[in-house]
Amino acid sequence: MTTTDAPAPTPAPAPAPAETLLDVSGVTMRFGGLTAVNNVSLTVGRGEIIGLIGPNGAGKTTFFNCLTGLYVPTEGTVTYQGTVLPPKPHLVTQAGIARTFQNIRLFANMTVLENVQVGRHSRMHQGLLSAVLRGPGYRRSEQESRDRAMELLEFTGLAGKAEHLARNLPYGEQRKLEIARALASDPGLLLLDEPTAGMNPQETRAAEELVFAIRDRGVSVLVIEHDMRFIFNLCDRTAVLVQGQKIVEGDRETVQNDERVITAYLGAPLEGTAPVTETDQ
Amino acid sequence: MTTSTTETTPVIALPGRTAALLTGLGAAATAGSALMPWTWTSEYPGDLTFYGSPAGLQWLALTAGLVTLVLLLATQGVPGLRWAAPRRSSNAVLLAAAGAVAVGWFSVISIATDLGGLAHLEPGGWVLAAGSLLALAGSLGLPLDRRTAVPLRILDRRLFLLVPIAPVVWFATHAVPEDKPVAPVLTALAGGLAIATGGVLLVQLGHAANSWLRLGTVNRPLPAPRALPSWVEVALIVVAFAIGLFAITFGIDTEYGELFTGYLLLAASVVASLGRSGLLPRLRALTVKYQTVTTGAAFAAAASFPFTQTSDQYTSVATNILIFATVALGLNIVVGLAGLLDLGYVAFLGVGAYSAALVSGSPASPIHVQFPFWGAVLTGAVVSMVFGVVIGAPTLRLRGDYLAIVTLGFGEIFRITMLNLNGTTGPKITNGSNGIPRIPDLEILGWNLGKPTTIFGFELGRFSNYYLLMLLVTAVVVLVFARVGNSRIGRAWVAIREDETAAEAMGINGFRLKLLAFALGACLAGLAGTVQAHVSYTVTPDQYTFAEALPPNSAFLLAAVILGGMGTISGPLAGATLLFLIPKKLEFLADYQLLAFGIALIVLMRVRPEGLIPNRRRQLEFHEADADIPAQATGDTVALSKAGA
Numbered sequence: 001m002t003t004t005d006a007p008a009p010t011p012a013p014a015p016a017p018a019e020t021l022l023d024v025s026g027v028t029m030r031f032g033g034l035t036a037v038n039n040v041s042l043t044v045g046r047g048e049i050i051g052l053i054g055p056n057g058a059g060k061t062t063f064f065n066c067l068t069g070l071y072v073p074t075e076g077t078v079t080y081q082g083t084v085l086p087p088k089p090h091l092v093t094q095a096g097i098a099r100t101f102q103n104i105r106l107f108a109n110m111t112v113l114e115n116v117q118v119g120r121h122s123r124m125h126q127g128l129l130s131a132v133l134r135g136p137g138y139r140r141s142e143q144e145s146r147d148r149a150m151e152l153l154e155f156t157g158l159a160g161k162a163e164h165l166a167r168n169l170p171y172g173e174q175r176k177l178e179i180a181r182a183l184a185s186d187p188g189l190l191l192l193d194e195p196t197a198g199m200n201p202q203e204t205r206a207a208e209e210l211v212f213a214i215r216d217r218g219v220s221v222l223v224i225e226h227d228m229r230f231i232f233n234l235c236d237r238t239a240v241l242v243q244g245q246k247i248v249e250g251d252r253e254t255v256q257n258d259e260r261v262i263t264a265y266l267g268a269p270l271e272g273t274a275p276v277t278e279t280d281q
Numbered sequence: 282m283t284t285s286t287t288e289t290t291p292v293i294a295l296p297g298r299t300a301a302l303l304t305g306l307g308a309a310a311t312a313g314s315a316l317m318p319w320t321w322t323s324e325y326p327g328d329l330t331f332y333g334s335p336a337g338l339q340w341l342a343l344t345a346g347l348v349t350l351v352l353l354l355a356t357q358g359v360p361g362l363r364w365a366a367p368r369r370s371s372n373a374v375l376l377a378a379a380g381a382v383a384v385g386w387f388s389v390i391s392i393a394t395d396l397g398g399l400a401h402l403e404p405g406g407w408v409l410a411a412g413s414l415l416a417l418a419g420s421l422g423l424p425l426d427r428r429t430a431v432p433l434r435i436l437d438r439r440l441f442l443l444v445p446i447a448p449v450v451w452f453a454t455h456a457v458p459e460d461k462p463v464a465p466v467l468t469a470l471a472g473g474l475a476i477a478t479g480g481v482l483l484v485q486l487g488h489a490a491n492s493w494l495r496l497g498t499v500n501r502p503l504p505a506p507r508a509l510p511s512w513v514e515v516a517l518i519v520v521a522f523a524i525g526l527f528a529i530t531f532g533i534d535t536e537y538g539e540l541f542t543g544y545l546l547l548a549a550s551v552v553a554s555l556g557r558s559g560l561l562p563r564l565r566a567l568t569v570k571y572q573t574v575t576t577g578a579a580f581a582a583a584a585s586f587p588f589t590q591t592s593d594q595y596t597s598v599a600t601n602i603l604i605f606a607t608v609a610l611g612l613n614i615v616v617g618l619a620g621l622l623d624l625g626y627v628a629f630l631g632v633g634a635y636s637a638a639l640v641s642g643s644p645a646s647p648i649h650v651q652f653p654f655w656g657a658v659l660t661g662a663v664v665s666m667v668f669g670v671v672i673g674a675p676t677l678r679l680r681g682d683y684l685a686i687v688t689l690g691f692g693e694i695f696r697i698t699m700l701n702l703n704g705t706t707g708p709k710i711t712n713g714s715n716g717i718p719r720i721p722d723l724e725i726l727g728w729n730l731g732k733p734t735t736i737f738g739f740e741l742g743r744f745s746n747y748y749l750l751m752l753l754v755t756a757v758v759v760l761v762f763a764r765v766g767n768s769r770i771g772r773a774w775v776a777i778r779e780d781e782t783a784a785e786a787m788g789i790n791g792f793r794l795k796l797l798a799f800a801l802g803a804c805l806a807g808l809a810g811t812v813q814a815h816v817s818y819t820v821t822p823d824q825y826t827f828a829e830a831l832p833p834n835s836a837f838l839l840a841a842v843i844l845g846g847m848g849t850i851s852g853p854l855a856g857a858t859l860l861f862l863i864p865k866k867l868e869f870l871a872d873y874q875l876l877a878f879g880i881a882l883i884v885l886m887r888v889r890p891e892g893l894i895p896n897r898r899r900q901l902e903f904h905e906a907d908a909d910i911p912a913q914a915t916g917d918t919v920a921l922s923k924a925g926a
């Protein structure tokens with residue numbers, strides 16, 4: 001193993017004993033006879049960036065779906081800031097967990113701005129009647145929603161395309177829009193499902209910076225990725241999921257040196273996928 | 282500007298300015314033919330026998346010729362007319378000329394078939410036919426926006442087997458004596474095969490024409506309009522709505538089917554050509570700029586309709602159009618915004634109408650009360666909304682097609698229940714199929730809508746009064762649609778329609794919002810129903826069926842929304858108007874109504890799936906214009922570097 005000799009751009013060290021934000025304990029998800037997620041536990045602290053890797057079909061997306069209420073886990077509980085989350089997606093978002101999807105799921109026929117404004121839904125309270133009457137309170141809240149959405153578009157670099165239809169954006173920008181939309185719900189924790197899938201190296205670099213910037217806004221991040229370099233540059237800790245089971249969790253070295261990861265996940269020595277040269281800028 | 286796959290070339294190469302000259306000549310001849318007699322007897326409706334005095338179809342030919350001529354001159358850059366074609370696309374001229382041919386040839390053929398032979402045509406008719414064809418041929422020689430290559434599509438070869446089979450079956454039908462039991466089967470088969478063969482050949486012909494014409498769109502950005510003082514712009518909007526009012530009034534007032542068919546042909550081609558020429562997009566930009574003025578002008582135009590009428594004959598049609606259109610707009614909240622397929626929507630109109638009828642003081646109502654107007658409206662809307670919630674609550678939790686099935690069932694259950702609450706098969710509430718008759722006219726603040734009223738010296742009949750009341754209801758529904766559609770709730774609906782899973786993940790309570798859409802839709806339909814009960818004197822169960830030859834029914838309501846454009850305000854209003862007028866005016870279609878309707882829907886979905894007035898058009902056009910700015914094209918990398926900031 002020669003992966004450690006070059007001083008890798010280690011991520012800003014997380015505040016040491018981070019307050020636990022998300023506590024997943026013993027989550028199991030079975031589809032009939034198939035156990036897609038098997039007794040997985042994981043914690044995410046405030047301000048942390050945690051990685052989740054594993055081969056295709058390992059159950060990563062299913063795990064996310066269990067966290068966000070899209071699936072009701074067969075066993076196990078998900079606790080966010082001390083309260084057990086109900087398995088209802090909108091309540092999970094309300095509680096403060098937002099997510100993106102592996103296959104981009106934007107509202108294709110809405111404008112970029114509207115997409116982000118939809119993300120703010122759970123933080124606004126204007127109902128049907130106030131929409132019809134359009135009182136001052138309504139107008140203030142609309143203005144605030146638009147301002148917040150524009151600020152997030154600014155943040156993700158999409159402000160110039162606010163009035164475009166989401167479906168007309170290039171692929172990379174659609175991914176960014178999904179992140180902006182998720183951030184609009186003022187989450188404490190952001191779940192990213194393969195945010196760099198289909199991106200070129202340049203775009204991947206930018207996505208890395210974006211994730212750091214998100215953390216700097218005080219949002220913890222749990223990210224699924226295939227790109228090892230991306231994950232190791234980014235994450236404070238990384239968990240490895242293989243066939244639904246978490247086989248190891250730890251920092252870069254722990255994961256890279258773990259025999260089971262090498263055999264089960266990579267099926268080949270690690271140098272092949274994460275050589276030293278890739279850790280440069 | 283031009284992409285590699287489009288070009289601007291003529292279809293028929295003609296030397297120099299010949300093409301423009303021919304087009305102009307043809308257009309002028311088409312227009313001029315209106316001043317000559319087309320036929321010698323007054324038997325053809327409209328009496329087209331005079332020199333210098335156009336009537337009926339002749340007005341349409343005159344318009345078609347003039348529009349073609351103006352567009353031609355505008356695209357040729359004639360000063361003073363350039364406003365008519367800011368995009369300078371000759372395709373607009375071609376579309377207008379095609380409209381002239383459609384109107385002209387339809388008129389000539391219809392005269393010849395109605396009166397029995399070409400001998401009944403006067404020179405005017407010949408000038409019309411030749412002139413319009415000349416205009417079309419000439420416009421094919423203009424520089425048109427075309428695709429560089431369109432491969433000829435051949436339909437599945439097996440379909441062409443129909444061509445020999447159909448005549449064989451046809452002969453077999455005639456060979457078999459009529460009293461044989463197979464005879465009717467063969468007749469039906471022969472008819473079906475004839476239609477299918479015709480369809481196949483027509484579609485193939487269409488493909489062939491398409492690969493020959495290769496018409497396409499070149500991205501021509503709309504040049505910025507000349508800066509005008511705002512009062513001029515407002516005046517332009519007012520003029521446009523006045524013209525619109527005139528055109529719609531003309532359509533509603535057409536007295537015979539031939540004129541209405543010609544009117545539809547002309548309207549379609551004028552709208553298409555002005556859209557292509559860039560005039561309509563410019564107008565649209567103006568209406569976006571002055572939204573309040575536009576809304577005001579639209580309602581003022583609609584409200585002045587009764588004042589253009591001398592009898593109640595067409596105001597009753599207009600009132601029913603308004604009812605139909607308003608309900609379609611309510612359905613558009615459910616279908617267009619929230620994406621919920623409701624196949625029994627007309628039942629909510631029925632719930633509203635029955636509720637209003639029961640509290641109207643009708644002697645046939647078992648409840649002997651007479652609510653004031655406001656009370657009746659509230660009753661209808663609230664009862665309808667309650668039904669909406671009751672139907673929606675158990676079904677909206679499910680995804681997919683369940684809702685469509687349940688609402689379809691609900692629509693029928695409502696009708697059958699109303700039939701059965703007749704005193705013999707159930708409690709005596711609705712008088713079964715006789716319905717609740719003799720619903721008294723409304724009285725609002727001492728204004729009895731049943732009696733003629735005089736406003737500004739115009740005498741308005743009963744239907745005019747109800748028309749104005751209904752317009753108020755329409756305005757309420759438009760207001761609700763516009764305001765809610767563009768709010769937190771409306772955005773959530775559209776998000777659910779686009780992707781319910783993603784919407785839920787964004788914190789939207791899908792069930793609650795869908796129920797809200799459903800209840801609001803039901804409430805607005807109920808509101809329209811209360812007025813409808815009074816307009817039509819009687820409510821009967823068979824007014825509220827799923828599908829029937831005449832609107833309003835659930836199938837037509839849905840068709841109005843889809844045809845007009847989902848998620849827009851003007852779409853369903855336009856769609857409903859068309860779907861109401863076509864069966865009303867084209868009575869000769871009566872037997873083939875549903876067939877024609879089905880074919881029309883299929884064709885429309887094939888060529889224009891987004892509906893007549895598509896949603897988000899404004900934005901798309903907006904982007905068409907700024908797609909050329911290089912900063913936008915490379916925005917990708919610019920944005921990326923910002924991302925980390």
Ligand SMILES: Nc1ncnc2c1ncn2[C@@H]1O[C@H](COP(=O)(O)OP(=O)(O)O)[C@@H](O)[C@H]1O
Nearest residue numbers: 031034036054055056057058059060061062063
């Ligand atoms: N709704 C479902 N029903 C049945 N099987 C599922 C469902 N969702 C996921 N799976 C199965 O669970 C396994 C894990 O899938 P997934 O979580 O998508 O993997 P990953 O995201 O790690 O590539 C796969 O075998 C997949 O087929």
Ligand SMILES: [Mg+2]
Nearest residue numbers: 060061062102
């Ligand atoms: Mg996955």
